[in-house]
Amino acid sequence: MMRSSLRRVAHRARAAYEINASAIRACHSDRSDEMVMTSQRRLGVIHDPALNRGTAFSTDERERLLLRGLVPPRQQPLHHQVKRVMETYMTQRTNLDKFQFLSLLMDRNTVLFYRCLVDHFEQLAPIVYTPVVGEACLKFHAIYRRTRGMYFSLLDRPHFRTMVYNWPIDDVDVIVVTDGSRVLSLGDLGCNSMNIPIGKLSLYVSAAGISPSRTLPIVLDVGTDNLQLRENPLYLGLNRPRLRGKAYYDLLDEWMSAIRHRWPNTLIQFEDFASEAAEKLLDRYRVSSAPCFNDDIQSTGSIAIAALLSSLRAREKSMRDIKDDRIVCVGAGSAGVGVCEGLVQAMQYYGMAKQDAYRNFYLLDENGLLGRGRPLIGNRVNFSRDDLQDGMSLVDVVKAVKPTILLGLSGVGGLFTEDVVREMAKHVEKPVIFPMSNPSVSSECTPEQAFNWTDGRAVVATGSPFENVTLKDGSIGYTNQANNVYSFPGLGLAVTVARISCVTDEMFLAAGRHVAQLSSDEEVRKGILFPPVTQLRDVSAEIAAAVVFVARAAGLVRRRLPDMAWESHDSMVQYMKSQMWEPKYGHLVAK
Ligand SMILES: O=C([O-])CC(=O)C(=O)O
Ligand SMILES: [Mg+2]
Numbered sequence: 020m021m022r023s024s025l026r027r028v029a030h031r032a033r034a035a036y037e038i039n040a041s042a043i044r045a046c047h048s049d050r051s052d053e054m055v056m057t058s059q060r061r062l063g064v065i066h067d068p069a070l071n072r073g074t075a076f077s078t079d080e081r082e083r084l085l086l087r088g089l090v091p092p093r094q095q096p097l098h099h100q101v102k103r104v105m106e107t108y109m110t111q112r113t114n115l116d117k118f119q120f121l122s123l124l125m126d127r128n129t130v131l132f133y134r135c136l137v138d139h140f141e142q143l144a145p146i147v148y149t150p151v152v153g154e155a156c157l158k159f160h161a162i163y164r165r166t167r168g169m170y171f172s173l174l175d176r177p178h179f180r181t182m183v184y185n186w187p188i189d190d191v192d193v194i195v196v197t198d199g200s201r202v203l204s205l206g207d208l209g210c211n212s213m214n215i216p217i218g219k220l221s222l223y224v225s226a227a228g229i230s231p232s233r234t235l236p237i238v239l240d241v242g243t244d245n246l247q248l249r250e251n252p253l254y255l256g257l258n259r260p261r262l263r264g265k266a267y268y269d270l271l272d273e274w275m276s277a278i279r280h281r282w283p284n285t286l287i288q289f290e291d292f293a294s295e296a297a298e299k300l301l302d303r304y305r306v307s308s309a310p311c312f313n314d315d316i317q318s319t320g321s322i323a324i325a326a327l328l329s330s331l332r333a334r335e336k337s338m339r340d341i342k343d344d345r346i347v348c349v350g351a352g353s354a355g356v357g358v359c360e361g362l363v364q365a366m367q368y369y370g371m372a373k374q375d376a377y378r379n380f381y382l383l384d385e386n387g388l389l390g391r392g393r394p395l396i397g398n399r400v401n402f403s404r405d406d407l408q409d410g411m412s413l414v415d416v417v418k419a420v421k422p423t424i425l426l427g428l429s430g431v432g433g434l435f436t437e438d439v440v441r442e443m444a445k446h447v448e449k450p451v452i453f454p455m456s457n458p459s460v461s462s463e464c465t466p467e468q469a470f471n472w473t474d475g476r477a478v479v480a481t482g483s484p485f486e487n488v489t490l491k492d493g494s495i496g497y498t499n500q501a502n503n504v505y506s507f508p509g510l511g512l513a514v515t516v517a518r519i520s521c522v523t524d525e526m527f528l529a530a531g532r533h534v535a536q537l538s539s540d541e542e543v544r545k546g547i548l549f550p551p552v553t554q555l556r557d558v559s560a561e562i563a564a565a566v567v568f569v570a571r572a573a574g575l576v577r578r579r580l581p582d583m584a585w586e587s588h589d590s591m592v593q594y595m596k597s598q599m600w601e602p603k604y605g606h607l608v609a610k
Contacts, residue, residue, distance in 0.1 A: 209243025210256025228599020320361025509562025
């Protein structure tokens, strides 16, 4: 009798804790304010970063998840944990130590990691993202501790279709994928590139409230031409030269088809692919049945649009005056050309004929101006000048053209020399200088140089973050981070929430136009082109709203959103905010 009643109690207890598969998924994937449950107990809870809450487990949780005695007695609220983490963070000596410290935190406690990142974004983003993420990629093989994300290598063919099921989560909202062939401006880093998709996805979560368990970072290891890495016994990727040509595109087709098979609606962001592949892959997959885009081409394009439009406001001009801008761009890789194509679309939007818009551009690559007679591949032909000598140097182009805008997407630090900038500043009242290459060492000039060489008249935006500059007269020269972090997270939120079926250039144009409107007139006149990164979650909701209206007009929205959300831009912004994942502890056990 006694035994059977005990059994009944035990059975009831088990039943209370018995969790079906969908509840486990809910715990991994749903918004944190919903009731969540788990089949994990004891250290299984503590060792799962999605469940772990360190010293913050409540009495109920300690009791029912069998955690008594496994954590220190005192219960701490999340904000005390954040304080402790940040104090220890400050004692880390080098940037790489800081990167490691944050990676380990991410491995231990998802909510705490993101709470820190959201609350201290300005301080921590340059570590998990550009510039320090670049250094962390260079040293990936040396500092490797634990796996995250997925690797698809040449050796895994033809098993991609089954491999995708090794990932435990059914609902994936965003994938960031790289083949490591051009990491930031650091070149071919092969399999070491994994920190790039991880870093980008942490921005989707922190800046746009994508649920962390619904993100998936991926590296395609097709070999590397980086001999130094290959010959290093600690290197973790394949020891073979990069796959090229048809075999490479076949591998990508197999990968795409495997991903689409398991996750048909997931947004795929192509990241840091070398120019040729970046363009070809975008052409190959952009009009497929599912959403994808290239970050370095399209979202960098949208932020360049934002920077240019915002600079028109800073120069007290109207948007239509974009037709009078003369743009010299160093860098004619996929990013340079893609960004300029984006700007051409912006010019068209403001009333110019496409052919006239192209005439406002002067593109240079490592061989100088793309000019008369040079054979060019892809869209580059559109930008070729027939009025100037092919191969002209930057300073000569600047002399000849008297540009209003200097755009840097070359990946080569220091190309905007004193000669170049001073020459430009002779001819325009407010020289607009955007050295957009990443990380900071690859910036074509520093904001300080831009201000010094223009007597403080420059309007400046860089790709990586820089400090504001104190000018000779004591006033502040404002720097701006014209980084694609202002656009891709918001776009991802829109795609996820509204299940947008295809990502179009119009969406990036809308995102760029919208970001350009977010600073007040007063701020913009001072040279502040964008809202501060501390407001990124608001910015992302704004972008998501702008994008979703464009998607609806194009018939690309597949999920029914509440009618109220569609009432106005502002109501859509509110709705997007309500759909964001928040880093806070939900209930692990039913009350
Ligand atoms: O990562 C960044 O800061 C921007 C970007 O996509 C790149 O430079 O490749
Ligand atoms: Mg990139």
